Structure formats: structure tokens, C-alpha cells
Amino acid sequence: MPRFFTEREPTPAPRRETEPDVTVVIPVYNSESWLDDCLSSVLAQTGPSLEVVCIDDGSTDSSSEVLDRYARLDPRVTVVHQPNSGQSVARNRGLDEAKGRYVVFLDSDDFWPSDSLATLVADADAENLDMLLFDCFSFRDGAVPEAVWTRYAHYYQRSREYREPRSGAQMIVDMRRNRDYRPHVGMYLTRTDFARGAGVTFIPGIVHQDNPYTFALMLRAQRTAHRRDDIYARRIRAGSTITALADANSVKGYLLSFLDMSEELRNWSPEPGLTSTLAEVVYGTFEGAHKKFASLPREAVAELHSLATSPDAQIALQILTKAHASPPRR
Known part of the structure; x- marks a missing residue:
């Protein structure tokens, strides 16, 4: 199983900001094998002040211990432990807890491959955006069926850039016409007060919850833009939601x-x-x-x-x- 960051004890960080630039929401369920990659990639970001909210959704492996270790050593990390309630409930809880000016979601078996958050925040601030979309590359981890890998190998990479700000509805339409619309919730930075004011939440108890959440949020967005940069690394692995879905x-x-x-x-x-x-x-x-x-x-x-x-x-x-x-x- 590939590892992308050297395992290490997290180094102490500056005190938590009362209003950080970005809250990173990470729902966690039985992800001990990938949490070091995930958390290390977030805490290595430079420039913007960070809050990392990890929702431990009733994990039965050692995920809780890994999360608590990070929280002890880095004040930017907050861990919320809850009974297993599903990814939608965990994401909703994370959004409720967020104190940052912006919020972004990251799945606990994925990571950010580069120091890119500062660029996203600068762009969103400069253009006064409700949402800033970006791209993602997939990587294969373990024995993934060839048909699944063929589907997702380049699925999250768009064919062009949509840099000029426009409404969220117009962005959906422009991307759809070019077969570029991707609703994955980890592929955009959102202004937190906009997300909360929109009143949009994830539907509990279902998979594919990114579809209605992203669609509803973008219909309400007045200013969106897109960077054609692979900010997110998506792990395609056996046993994940998309490869083992009934x-x-x-x-x-x-x-x-x-x-x-x-x-x-x-x-x-x-x-x-x-x-x-x-x-x-x-x-x-x-x-x-x-x-x-x-x-x-x-x-x-x-x-x-x-x-x-x-x-x-x-x-x-x-x-x-x-x-x-x-x-x-x-």
C-alpha cells in the first residue's frame, strides 16, 4: 500500500485562531491506514491559518487514537467523536463546527498533494467568490477492478479552465456542456457564511450525497470560478464507497x-x-x-x-x- 508522507509525530503549531482562514472538515470512519497521509498533507499547508475538524464517526479501528494524537500535538486539530451515523451526518456536524472564513471537505483516505491552499484563499478573496472549484487526480491503491479504474482514472480532471467568475447555475451549465461537471464535495472551497446561509445540508443515510448537496449549493451561489489545478488526490482502492457499493x-x-x-x-x-x-x-x-x-x-x-x-x-x-x-x- 503506497504511502505519500513519512510517518512522524506532528510538530506543535501556533495557537488556534479565533477565526481561521480555512476550516478543513474530515469525516473519519475506520481510516487508520490513511490518516497520516491525509492529516500531514493538510497541516503542511503554509500561508492561511487553519482549523482541522475531524469527525470520528464511530470508528472501530485505531482511527480515534490517531486523531486524538494529532489533536494533542497540534492545536489546529479538533476531534469530535460521535456514534456511527454515516458520512452525511459527519459532514453536517463538521460544517456546524466550522469557525473558518472558508470551509473545504477532505475524505479521510485522500490527501492534498501540494501546498496549494494559499493560492485558493487568495483567489477566492480577490474575486469575492462564494465557491472556488478545482480539480483532482486519481491514483490506484491495491487490487482495484480494471473497469473501476478505467472509469475513475481521469474522471475528476476537467478538460478546460473556467476562471472567469459567474453564477453557480451558469457554471454547472458551462461544465455540463463540456462534460466537465463533477459534484464531488472535496473539489471546491466555499465561503462559510454563504454555505450556512444557503441552508443546504447533506441527506443522511445515503450514498451519492455529493450530488444533491453540490447542486443545491451551486444554484444559490452568485459568484463561482474554477482553477484547473489538481489540488486533491483521490485514492481509488478496494473496499471504498465507490468500489464496494451495493x-x-x-x-x-x-x-x-x-x-x-x-x-x-x-x-x-x-x-x-x-x-x-x-x-x-x-x-x-x-x-x-x-x-x-x-x-x-x-x-x-x-x-x-x-x-x-x-x-x-x-x-x-x-x-x-x-x-x-x-x-x-x-
Whole structure:
């Protein structure tokens, strides 16, 4: 298993700022093998003042001990221990705890490969941005199926830069038209008061929660921009959420994301000419559910019907059921 940073005791840092420049929120569940890479990469950032909020989501390995060790030796690190509640709840808790002017999310098995945070903060300040998007490179760790690696090897790298500030809705549309829209929540820096004022939270209990969160946040953003820099390193490994995801959980996540995003778009005051492309993004989550629905056992379908009880949800489930019950066209 590759390691990218030398294991060491964290060195003492300056006292915590009352309002740091950036809060880094790291949800943690059984990540002991990767936490040194993750935390070392954050604490090595120079320039902006930092707060690192780690939400230990009921880990059963040694993650808690690793986190507490960092917190003892570096006052910038805060650890919140909670019963296992899922990544969405952990991220929501981290946002609630954030004291920084900006907030950024980082998954506990990933890391930042370079000292780039100062550049992001300077750009966001100079352009008065609500959100600053950036890119990510993937790396393979261990025995990952070839089909999975082929899908994600370059998935998080966009084809061009979108440096000129624009609304979040316009950014989604521009990126979608170039097949560059990526909702992964670790790929942008957000102004904290904007994120809180938007009232957007992660949906508890589902995977694919990045889709509705990022979509809703960007619909509300007045000023966004993008740097075509690989700020984030994404570990593609066996046993992760994206490589070991059960079809039933995937369909549930996509379906509930689709319903949430549909409501967001329905309640949004559209800018001229954008609604059709935004609807394509929303429909993409429905397509994700459609691709895997046929593989679900009856009990999983029944559970979906009991979970998603709104009229829109029942209509979507009827469409999925009838589509897979119909004979294929010849």
C-alpha cells in the first residue's frame, strides 16, 4: 500500500485562531491506514491559518487514537467523536463546527498533494467568490477492478479552465456542456457564511450525497470560478464507497438525490436559457438509479417504496419498475 508522507509525530503549531482562514472538515470512519497521509498533507499547508475538524464517526479501528494524537500535538486539530451515523451526518456536524472564513471537505483516505491552499484563499478573496472549484487526480491503491479504474482514472480532471467568475447555475451549465461537471464535495472551497446561509445540508443515510448537496449549493451561489489545478488526490482502492457499493444502496442514493434535486430545480428562479441543461444534470441521477434497478431483489424494491413515499417518488419508482418489466426492443 503506497504511502505519500513519512510517518512522524506532528510538530506543535501556533495557537488556534479565533477565526481561521480555512476550516478543513474530515469525516473519519475506520481510516487508520490513511490518516497520516491525509492529516500531514493538510497541516503542511503554509500561508492561511487553519482549523482541522475531524469527525470520528464511530470508528472501530485505531482511527480515534490517531486523531486524538494529532489533536494533542497540534492545536489546529479538533476531534469530535460521535456514534456511527454515516458520512452525511459527519459532514453536517463538521460544517456546524466550522469557525473558518472558508470551509473545504477532505475524505479521510485522500490527501492534498501540494501546498496549494494559499493560492485558493487568495483567489477566492480577490474575486469575492462564494465557491472556488478545482480539480483532482486519481491514483490506484491495491487490487482495484480494471473497469473501476478505467472509469475513475481521469474522471475528476476537467478538460478546460473556467476562471472567469459567474453564477453557480451558469457554471454547472458551462461544465455540463463540456462534460466537465463533477459534484464531488472535496473539489471546491466555499465561503462559510454563504454555505450556512444557503441552508443546504447533506441527506443522511445515503450514498451519492455529493450530488444533491453540490447542486443545491451551486444554484444559490452568485459568484463561482474554477482553477484547473489538481489540488486533491483521490485514492481509488478496494473496499471504498465507490468500489464496494451495493446496488440497493446505490439505487436508493441516486433516487433520493434525484428527488431532492428535482425539488431544488422546481423551486429555483431560473436564469434564461439554463433550465434545460440543469434538468439534464438532475436526470443524470435518475439514470444512475435506472442502470442498477433491474438487479435489485424484490425486498429491496419494497424497501424503496416504503422509504420514498411522496407522489414524485412513487411515480419515479413506477417508471423504473415498468421500464425493467418491459421486453427489450428489437
